[in-house]
Amino acid sequence: MMTSSNLQPPITLRFELGCASPSKDDFIALVGRAEGGDDDALAELQMLLDRNDTLSEPLQTICCLVERRLIDVAAGSSRPMHGRIARFIAKIRRDFLDGGEDPMEAFLIHRIVVSHLAVQICMKRAAEFVADEERRRRELEVENAKRRR
Secondary structure (H helix, E strand, O other), rough: OOOOOHOOOOOOOOOOOOOOOOHHHHHHHHHHHHHHOOOHHHHHHHHHHHHHHHHHHHHHHHHHHHHHHHHHHHHHHOHHHHHHHHHHHHHHHHHHHHHOOOOHHHHHHHHHHHHHHHHHHHHHHHHHHHHHHHHHHOOOOHHHHHOOO
């Protein structure tokens, strides 16, 4: 089961000497831009991943960390919801990757997963807001009824 309590140790990037590779901070910034929808950054990231296989390892770790945290936020303390979301993500990966190990395909699947989790979090927060508003309305009704007595 995915939880933030079993996260991997900090990321250590390994680059081959003689290869023009970005620094750790530049790589993480590039991933962020690509994830934000920057097509140029996505193309640059693909070239880097094609040129240096070891770059996909920290990318996979970053994606995993982001997904785990978003699952924790979306599911809250509900273990059944946590499991349902984790199963959904596993199914998405199984359906789309079909056994393939291409880092860019995996990254694009990660973007789909993150989008789904963002929607889940918004739905959860909207439901919490509606529940809070309903609770406040009922409390106000009870308070008004007490004043009338």
